[in-house]
Amino acid sequence: MKEIAMNRKKSIHMSNREFRKYGHAVIDWIADYYDNVEQYSVKSQAKPGDIKTSLEKNPPESGEPMHNILEDIDSLIMPGITHWQSPKFFGYFPTNTSGPSILADLISSGLGVNGMLWETSPACTELETHVLDWLATMLNFPDHFMSQNEGGGVIQDTASSASLCAMIAAREKKNNGNSNLFGCREHLTAYVSSQTHASIEKAAMVAGVGSKNVKLIDVNIDFSMNIPSLKKQIIKDAKDGYIPFFVCATIGTTSSNAIDSVYEIGKICDEYKLWMHVDAAMAGTATLCPEYQYMHKGLEYADSYTFNPHKWMLTNFDCSCLFIKNRDELISALRIMPEYLNNQSSKSGEVIDYRDWQIPLGRRFRSLKLWTVIRYYGIEGLQNYVRHHINIAQQFLSWVKSDERFEIMAPAPLNLICFRAKGSDKLNKDLLNYINNSGEIYITHTRLNDLFTLRLCVGQTHTDVNHVKEAWGLIKSGFEKNKG
Amino acid sequence: MKEIAMNRKKSIHMSNREFRKYGHAVIDWIADYYDNVEQYSVKSQAKPGDIKTSLEKNPPESGEPMHNILEDIDSLIMPGITHWQSPKFFGYFPTNTSGPSILADLISSGLGVNGMLWETSPACTELETHVLDWLATMLNFPDHFMSQNEGGGVIQDTASSASLCAMIAAREKKNNGNSNLFGCREHLTAYVSSQTHASIEKAAMVAGVGSKNVKLIDVNIDFSMNIPSLKKQIIKDAKDGYIPFFVCATIGTTSSNAIDSVYEIGKICDEYKLWMHVDAAMAGTATLCPEYQYMHKGLEYADSYTFNPHKWMLTNFDCSCLFIKNRDELISALRIMPEYLNNQSSKSGEVIDYRDWQIPLGRRFRSLKLWTVIRYYGIEGLQNYVRHHINIAQQFLSWVKSDERFEIMAPAPLNLICFRAKGSDKLNKDLLNYINNSGEIYITHTRLNDLFTLRLCVGQTHTDVNHVKEAWGLIKSGFEKNKG
Numbered sequence: 001m002k003e004i005a006m007n008r009k010k011s012i013h014m015s016n017r018e019f020r021k022y023g024h025a026v027i028d029w030i031a032d033y034y035d036n037v038e039q040y041s042v043k044s045q046a047k048p049g050d051i052k053t054s055l056e057k058n059p060p061e062s063g064e065p066m067h068n069i070l071e072d073i074d075s076l077i078m079p080g081i082t083h084w085q086s087p088k089f090f091g092y093f094p095t096n097t098s099g100p101s102i103l104a105d106l107i108s109s110g111l112g113v114n115g116m117l118w119e120t121s122p123a124c125t126e127l128e129t130h131v132l133d134w135l136a137t138m139l140n141f142p143d144h145f146m147s148q149n150e151g152g153g154v155i156q157d158t159a160s161s162a163s164l165c166a167m168i169a170a171r172e173k174k175n176n177g178n179s180n181l182f183g184c185r186e187h188l189t190a191y192v193s194s195q196t197h198a199s200i201e202k203a204a205m206v207a208g209v210g211s212k213n214v215k216l217i218d219v220n221i222d223f224s225m226n227i228p229s230l231k232k233q234i235i236k237d238a239k240d241g242y243i244p245f246f247v248c249a250t251i252g253t254t255s256s257n258a259i260d261s262v263y264e265i266g267k268i269c270d271e272y273k274l275w276m277h278v279d280a281a282m283a284g285t286a287t288l289c290p291e292y293q294y295m296h297k298g299l300e301y302a303d304s305y306t307f308n309p310h311k312w313m314l315t316n317f318d319c320s321c322l323f324i325k326n327r328d329e330l331i332s333a334l335r336i337m338p339e340y341l342n343n344q345s346s347k348s349g350e351v352i353d354y355r356d357w358q359i360p361l362g363r364r365f366r367s368l369k370l371w372t373v374i375r376y377y378g379i380e381g382l383q384n385y386v387r388h389h390i391n392i393a394q395q396f397l398s399w400v401k402s403d404e405r406f407e408i409m410a411p412a413p414l415n416l417i418c419f420r421a422k423g424s425d426k427l428n429k430d431l432l433n434y435i436n437n438s439g440e441i442y443i444t445h446t447r448l449n450d451l452f453t454l455r456l457c458v459g460q461t462h463t464d465v466n467h468v469k470e471a472w473g474l475i476k477s478g479f480e481k482n483k484g
Numbered sequence: 485m486k487e488i489a490m491n492r493k494k495s496i497h498m499s500n501r502e503f504r505k506y507g508h509a510v511i512d513w514i515a516d517y518y519d520n521v522e523q524y525s526v527k528s529q530a531k532p533g534d535i536k537t538s539l540e541k542n543p544p545e546s547g548e549p550m551h552n553i554l555e556d557i558d559s560l561i562m563p564g565i566t567h568w569q570s571p572k573f574f575g576y577f578p579t580n581t582s583g584p585s586i587l588a589d590l591i592s593s594g595l596g597v598n599g600m601l602w603e604t605s606p607a608c609t610e611l612e613t614h615v616l617d618w619l620a621t622m623l624n625f626p627d628h629f630m631s632q633n634e635g636g637g638v639i640q641d642t643a644s645s646a647s648l649c650a651m652i653a654a655r656e657k658k659n660n661g662n663s664n665l666f667g668c669r670e671h672l673t674a675y676v677s678s679q680t681h682a683s684i685e686k687a688a689m690v691a692g693v694g695s696k697n698v699k700l701i702d703v704n705i706d707f708s709m710n711i712p713s714l715k716k717q718i719i720k721d722a723k724d725g726y727i728p729f730f731v732c733a734t735i736g737t738t739s740s741n742a743i744d745s746v747y748e749i750g751k752i753c754d755e756y757k758l759w760m761h762v763d764a765a766m767a768g769t770a771t772l773c774p775e776y777q778y779m780h781k782g783l784e785y786a787d788s789y790t791f792n793p794h795k796w797m798l799t800n801f802d803c804s805c806l807f808i809k810n811r812d813e814l815i816s817a818l819r820i821m822p823e824y825l826n827n828q829s830s831k832s833g834e835v836i837d838y839r840d841w842q843i844p845l846g847r848r849f850r851s852l853k854l855w856t857v858i859r860y861y862g863i864e865g866l867q868n869y870v871r872h873h874i875n876i877a878q879q880f881l882s883w884v885k886s887d888e889r890f891e892i893m894a895p896a897p898l899n900l901i902c903f904r905a906k907g908s909d910k911l912n913k914d915l916l917n918y919i920n921n922s923g924e925i926y927i928t929h930t931r932l933n934d935l936f937t938l939r940l941c942v943g944q945t946h947t948d949v950n951h952v953k954e955a956w957g958l959i960k961s962g963f964e965k966n967k968g
Contacts, residue, residue, distance in 0.1 A: 012865045013945060014583030016515045023515070026587045027507030030594035031500045044606050048834040051610035059618040063862035066584060069855075073591060077852070080607025085596045092604070092824070095846065097596035099498030100550060103510045106590050107557060109800050110514035112569045112581035120576070122528050123564025126535035134543040157641060158844035168690060184668045184692030198822040199845055205818070206652060206843060208668030208692015254824050310846075316593050317848050334689075338682040339931040340576070340738050340939070344917075350532040359690060359843065360642035361683055362579065362794075364801050368561070371553075378547035381496045433828075447823040455824070461497060 014066070022066045029070070030102070034462075037086045041439025044082045051080040082442065087463040090471060091444040093254065093282040093416075094459030098314040104372035105316055108365040115363045118351035119343045125352050128155055128367035131374065132321060138379055139287045139307075142300045145323040147352075153323045154357040155366045159281040159306045160199035161359060162322035165330060166304040167203045167246055170275030172333040174245040180333065184208035189237050190246040193217045193225035193260065195253040197279060213242070222411050223258035223448070225249065231268055238272075246275045249302075251295045252283025255446040255455075256410035256418045259283070259295050266301025278305040281320070282459070285312040286390070286414050289383045303329070312389075312415075312459045313382065315373045319366050322357075331356045389415045392465045393458040399472050405479060409453045416457045418448060421479050425452035430482040431475070438478075441471045498550070506550045513554070514586070518946075521570045525923025528566045535564040566926065571947040574955060575928040577738065577766040577900075578943030580793075581800035588856035589800055592849040599847045602835035603827045609836050612639055612851035615858065616805060622863055623771045623791075626784045629807040631836075637807045638841040639850045643765040643790045644683035645843060646806035649814060650788040651687045651730055654759030656817040658729040664817065668692035673721050674730040677701045677709035677744065679737040681763060697726070706895050707742035707932070709733065715752055722756075730759045733786075735779045736767025739930040739939075740894035740902045743767070743779050750785025762789040765804070766943070769796040770874070770898050773867045787813070796873075796899075796943050797866065799857045803850050806841075815840045873899045876949045877942040883956050889963060893932045899942045902932060905963050909936035914966040915959070922962075925955045 014022075054076050084095050115124030132153025136145045145151040156162040167190070171179050175186050188209050192200050194216045204214045215233050218226045234244045247269055249260040262278055269276040278299065284307025286292040299305070305323045309315035324330045335356045337346075345351045355361050377385065393415040400406045400419045409418040420428050429452055432445055443456050454475075458468060498506075538560050568579050599608030616637025620629045629635040640646040651674065655663050659670050672693050676684050678700045688698045699717050702710045718728045731753055733744040746762055753760040762783070768791025770776040783789070789807045793799035808814045819840045821830075829835045839845050861869065877899040884890045884903045893902040904912050913936055916929055927940050938959075942952060 012861060012868055014860070016518055019518075019583040019587075020511055020515050022583070022587055023511030023590075024508050026590050026594075027504060027511060030591070031504050031507070033594060034500055034503075043603075046606040048602070048606070048829060048832070049610070051607045052614050055611070055614050059622055059858050060862045061864055063865045064859045066587070066860060069584070069588075069859050073852070077607045077611065080605065080610060081595060081597060082603070082605045083595075084598055084605070085594075092598075095596055095598040097593065099503040099506070100553070102590070102593045103503075103506055103550070104553075105593050106507075106510050106586070107514070109581065109586045109589050110510075110517060110569075111565060112579060112800055113565060114568055114576075114579040114801060118532070119527075119566070121564065121566045121568070122530040122532070123535045123561045126533070126564060127539070127561065130536050130539050138543055158846045160844045160846075164690075164843060171692075179692055179694065180689040181694055181696050183671070183694030183697055187667070198820040198825075202818070202820050202843075205664040205820075206648075207690065208655075208663055210663065210665050210667030212665050213667055254822075316596055317598060317846060318844075334686070336682040336686050336689075338738075340928065341682075342929075345532060348532070359648060359686075360644045360802075362642045362644075362801060368557070374543050375548045375553050376498070376550060377496060378544045380545055381547045384496055444824065445826075 012063070018066065025070065037083055038088065040083050040086065042083050042086045042088050042442040043436045043439060044080050045439060046080045051076065085460060087460050087467045088441040088470065089460050090456045090458065091442045093311050093457055095310060095317050096312055096314050096459070096461055097316040098373060098461055100372045100376035101314055101316045101369045104369040108368050111365060113365050115365055116355040116361050117341060117343065117346060117353045119345045121365065124365045124367070125354055127371055128354065129352055131367045131371045132323065134374060135321060136323060139284065140293050140296060141323065144325050145305065150326045151324050152327045153321050154354055156320045156322050156358055157318040158320050159279060159308055160202060162306040162320050163199055163248070163277060163279060164203040164206055165322060165334065165358060166277040167207050169330045169333040170246045170303065171207060171209065173275060173329050174243060177332065179208065187242050188213060188245045189242040190214045191217055191230055191233065191244065192248045193219050193250065195219055195223050195255050195258055196248050196250050197254050200248045219258065223253060223256050225260045225265065227261065227264045230265065234268065234272055244272060244274055246277065248277045248279055251278060251280035252414065256448060257283060257412065257414050257416040258410065259413060261298065262296065262302065263298025266298040270301050275303045276301055278302045280305065280307040282308065282311040283414055286386050288379065289386055309370055309373070313373065314377065314385065314461060315370050319370055334358065389458045389463065392468050393417055395465060396456060396468045396472060409448045409451065415459055416455060418446065418453050418455055420451060420453050423483065427482060428452045428454060431478050434478045434482055435474055438474065440474050496547070502550065509554065521567055522572065524567050524570065526567050526570045526572050526926040527920045527923060528564050529923060530564045535560065569944065571944050571951045572925040572954065573944050574940045574942065575926045577795050577941055579801050580796055580798050580943070580945055582798040582857060582945055584856045584860035585798055585800045585853045588853040592852050595849060597849050599849055600839040600845050601825060601827065601830060601837045603829045605849065608849045608851070609838055611855055612838065613836055615851045615855045616807065618858060619805060620807060623768065624777050624780060625807065628809050629789065634810045635808050636811045637805055638838055639854070640804045640806050640842055641802040642804050643763060643792055644686060646790040646804050647683055647732065647761060647763060648687040648690055649806060649818065649842060650761040651691050653814045653817040654730040654787065655691060655693065657759060657813050658727060661816065663692065671726050672697060672729045673726040674698045675701055675714055675717065675728065676732045677703050677734065679703055679707050679739050679742055680732050680734050681738050684732045703742065707737060707740050709744045709749065711745065711748045714749065718752065718756055728756060728758055730761065732761045732763055735762060735764035736898065740932060741767060741896065741898050741900040742894065743897060745782065746780065746786065747782025750782040754785055759787045760785055762786045764789065764791040766792065766795040767898055770870050772863065773870055793854055793857070797857065798861065798869065798945060799854050803854055818842065873942045873947065876952050877901055879949060880940060880952045880956060893935065893937045901940045902930065902937050904935060904937050907967065911966060912936045912938060915962050918962045918966055919958055922958065924958050
């Protein structure tokens with residue numbers, strides 16, 4: 001027996017025994033990481049090239065043991081990590097994660113299914129449809145976004161991709177599928193506010209619409225889209241021979257969390273037969289709470305809606321949800337059917353093939369983590385989570401407001417506070433660099449009313465009031481050190 | 485002390501202790517799954533609606549314990565899984581996974597960084613650049629695909645997205661950035677063979693080029709692109725006022741693994757100043773072995789090249805690599821720079837911001853799993869892996885060849901065998917259904933020379949000769965039962 005065993009070639013693959021051993025070690029490594037994450041410099045202090053030059057120049061001829069690789073992650077990779085999962089990370093918009101989500105996503109990795117078609121793993125498709133119906137209920141959407149009606153939801157990687165898909169569906173709806181067949185020859189025009197996320201401009205570039213055909217509409221004093229300007233521009237463009245087709249309303253702009261009036265924009269879209277897409281990438285999560293559902297007023301006019309559970313709903317990247325009022329409009333714009341993907345289930349019309357709802361063909365089993373998060377936390381848990389962050393962000397707001405050295409730069413309805421030290425842009429830039437180079441917290445900036453503005457967004461899973469207090473202390477002391 | 489502890493509100497989050505406990509359980513669950521995967525029906529036997537109707541109709545108000553959710557994965561989800569990670573899965577192209585990859589990807593989930601900019605986690609960007617340079621060396625690419633020259637690599641989700649990015653770069657190169665600005669007004673024309681993956685047609689739809697402007701070139705008897713036909717079509721189109729701009733050469737078509745001549749297509753692209761994109765989604769992995777690098781002859785003409793380590797290189801989904809000859813052509817086509825993403829590092833020009841190399845803005849730390857796979861297996865391990873699969877696929881080929889009841893439908897240079905039972909399409913359809921409904925193995929089909937053709941692709945991590953033997957036995961007995 002021994003001889004036989006010795007004669008068998010050693011497998012090149014990790015044995016199941018090894019997988020258990022290193023798997024447990026990696027789980028513990030992550031738990032230790034979360035135990036200690038506050039001790040790291042939030043922003044990596046690496047300089048350009050530091051990490052690359054520390055790596056082995058050439059790929060190894062022979063395989064290496066797993067423990068070497070894990071050691072190198074500690075010594076070579078960790079110095080180049082900016083700790084998005086530190087409770088003292090306040091930059092950009094958050095990218096959430098949570099224990100239940102990580103574990104469910106791990107199961108997806110283990111199952112390794114490709115859910116491109118219903119047939120290639122029915123559970124991957126049906127769970128996704130079901131969980132997105134759950135979400136539609138939880139966010140108090142109009143019924144038409146549900147799969148039992150003409151709509152439905154799909155998980156995409158990011159809001160950029162989701163918005164691109166919406167724009168393509170809108171493009172084809174407006175020109176009866178002609179761009180798909182003959183190219184984008186019509187002079188289509190899209191509308192965003194000056195505060196809308198740049199991904200819409202990028203979508204117009206990708207989709208052959210052109211960035212010059214994305215009209216930037218002025219904003220009101222609260223940075224929401226100015227409705228009369230929108231209407232005026234649409235009328236002017238139509239008169240000038242352009243073909244208005246798409247408006248993006250934003251719930252929670254990236255710069256300042258400004259909230260466009262979906263209702264007012266929706267009425268205009270209805271009147272002029274334009275596709276209304278709603279980008280609620282981060283702030284959409286707040287509508288889990290009834291007190292924030294006012295932001296959804298007018299959603300019955302929306303043709304599509306996107307928000308990212310990977311931003312502020314405890315689901316690890318990537319998980320962006322796109323809801324569509326009439327799924328046929330999306331599917332007909334993105335569908336291709338080569339013979340090698342043909343199958344009885346697809347032909348039956350009884351099933352959803354999500355590859356027709358997105359740009360990529362292949363797809364990961366992402367609904368598993370979303371389902372797990374919703375079940376683990378429950379609606380109440382998720383509501384408490386959102387309220388907790390908004391509450392401590394509002395505390396921070398009150399501290400800044402009551403300090404005459406600082407000024408608030410925009411309304412702060414949710415978890416993002418835009419502020420600056422009274423003084424020059426240079427002072428604020430210096431202050432930003434001082435704060436981030438300290439490694440104690442991480443914040444980022446924007447420009448509002450042409451002034452360099454600091455942004456503090458509360459959204460990391462474990463951020464609590466003490467972390468925001470620490471941030472405020474550092475900002476104040478940084479001001480004193482940099483005011484010159 | 486006890487009182488204080490009791491007064492503290494119970495956190496809604498999973499504690500680190502719970503995370504360790506359930507994390508170890510999930511690791512063991514995956515190991516058990518791989519131990520038992522051959523006992524499952526490879527293709528899920530679920531009927532449309534089975535899974536969805538088994539799920540709780542409404543989302544839970546209160547959170548549930550993790551063990552409930554894990555139990556439901558066993559009882560509700562597993563019946564709807566088609567087991568891509570069964571060594572008896574021979575359908576489509578494989579979607580690989582491996583222990584080292586799963587564990588490294590788990591660390592990425594734990595770190596939860598968003599690598600949209602260099603600044604947002606330098607290691608995420610620099611490891612990616614470095615590992616893709618490794619791959620360029622391993623696949624024996626021309627030097628211009630390396631980051632120290634004018635090129636470089638980027639990880640995308642799928643080859644569909646990678647090819648779309650390549651097409652957009654080509655579009656903008658041909659018309660000096662005009663489509664990005666003003667929309668895709670030119671009459672651009674792309675060229676593929678009748679066997680090219682449908683994702684190129686989809687890219688043309690998305691990019692506003694139009695599917696009618698994707699010209700299908702005839703193929704030779706081995707299903708590779710017919711070069712004189714390509715040349716003739718380009719000349720005709722140019723004369724007719726079209727603007728030829730893009731050719732996709734395929735290394736390993738999805739239908740039959742046909743290999744286009746990159747060299748001959750490249751010479752034409754060079755002569756007519758067309759962008760040559762190479763789609764080697766699965767078969768590219770074979771070029772890890774010197775004996776298959778003949779497929780790369782002429783690669784010095786290629787402007788872009790894509791292959792998916794998530795298909796056949798042991799890296800779990802998603803991980804598709806796009807290499808570009810001149811990175812500025814890609815970046816200038818996809819770049820946007822809103823103020824909220826502005827930062828000193830980006831301005832310095834010293835760093836790569838990968839968001840400019842792709843459609844989405846956010847990005848996961850995917851290079852960690854790719855780096856781990858290459859190090860764990862080493863070049864030799866990966867070569868052995870590829871050779872092993874090709875070897876057993878060729879054994880299967882020899883069995884089919886020597887059985888006069890069956891015929892081979894296409895050359896089989898690698899790990900995909902296209903064959904059919906001699907007889908009607910109906911017989912072969914019945915045979916396919918019989919095989920897949922048995923649950924013993926899973927194969928899929930295509931259509932070659934207008935005949936319904938069965939495809940058996942060897943590519944799952946643990947597939948060995950005994951699995952292929954079992955497949956052949958089942959196919960033969962299925963033939964006897966269905967021949968009528």
